[in-house]
Amino acid sequence: xxxxxxxxxxxxxxPKEKVTITCRASQSIGSSLHWYxxxxxxxxxxxxxxxxxxxxxxxxxxxxxxxxxxxTLTINSLEAEDAATYYCHQSxxxxxxxxxxxxxxxx
Amino acid sequence: EVQLLESGGGLVQPGGSLxxxxxxxxxxxxxxxxxxxxxxxxxGLEWVSGITGSGGSTYYADSVKGRFTVSRxxxxxxxxxxxxxxxxEDTAVYYCAKVGSNNQLVKYEFDYxxxxxxxxxxx
Numbered sequence: 054x055x056x057x058x059x060x061x062x063x064x065x066x067x068p069k070e071k072v073t074i075t076c077r078a079s080q081s082i083g084s085s086l087h088w089y090x091x092x093x094x095x096x097x098x099x100x101x102x103x104x105x106x107x108x109x110x111x112x113x114x115x116x117x118x119x120x121x122x123x124x125t126l127t128i129n130s131l132e133a134e135d136a137a138t139y140y141c142h143q144s145x146x147x148x149x150x151x152x153x154x155x156x157x158x159x160x
Numbered sequence: 161e162v163q164l165l166e167s168g169g170g171l172v173q174p175g176g177s178l179x180x181x182x183x184x185x186x187x188x189x190x191x192x193x194x195x196x197x198x199x200x201x202x203x204g205l206e207w208v209s210g211i212t213g214s215g216g217s218t219y220y221a222d223s224v225k226g227r228f229t230v231s232r233x234x235x236x237x238x239x240x241x242x243x244x245x246x247x248x249e250d251t252a253v254y255y256c257a258k259v260g261s262n263n264q265l266v267k268y269e270f271d272y273x274x275x276x277x278x279x280x281x282x283x
């Protein structure tokens with residue numbers, strides 16, 4: 054099973070700041086790494102697919118990068134509505150796995 | 161508009177059974193693999209099971225293998241998860257999630273998720 058680790062676990066950020074979340078896979082997964090945003094009492098929402106591909110309707114301040122084992126989600130100029138938990142997810146190998154999540158709080 | 165609507169959750173005693181449904185609309189259901197993902201209260205996301213568009217191949221997490229069965233009725237645009245021998249650790253919100261590429265299960269993202277249905281296993 055491929056294990057995904059995320060850092061940090063929690064981040065408290067002021068609006069307009071830049072946020073960087075990293076996800077590391079226990080073995081190479083190519084670009085089969087995706088990012089989701091989950092707000093309280095809501096289902097997860099796809100933010101970035103295949104490591105760096107943008108999703109229609111998702112604000113351009115969200116971007117992703119990386120390949121192999123190391124990946125990054127960047128939120129440029131954080132807005133209050135971005136308060137949420139962010140998960141990475143690998144679909145390279147079964148069983149599919151998710152990172153433990155990074156909670157982003159607004160100061 | 162793609163929609164996924166789960167139902168069938170509820171309170172069940174340990175050792176009991178429950179069948180979840182996921183009604184889909186807004187896309188060619190039979191062309192897409194669908195997955196079940198669960199989230200225990202206050203915890204992260206856990207992949208549970210996946211099924212190809214035709215229903216010919218099914219996959220399970222070790223934690224549910226032998227107890228859960230995923231199936232689909234493409235004539236009704238509905239996905240199912242039969243859950244037997246339920247345990248307290250199965251307590252979670254269960255989501256169905258569509259794969260983003262047709263006729264594929266592996267490599268692709270989960271592009272649409274339902275709102276989830278809560279399963280509580282307790283005596």
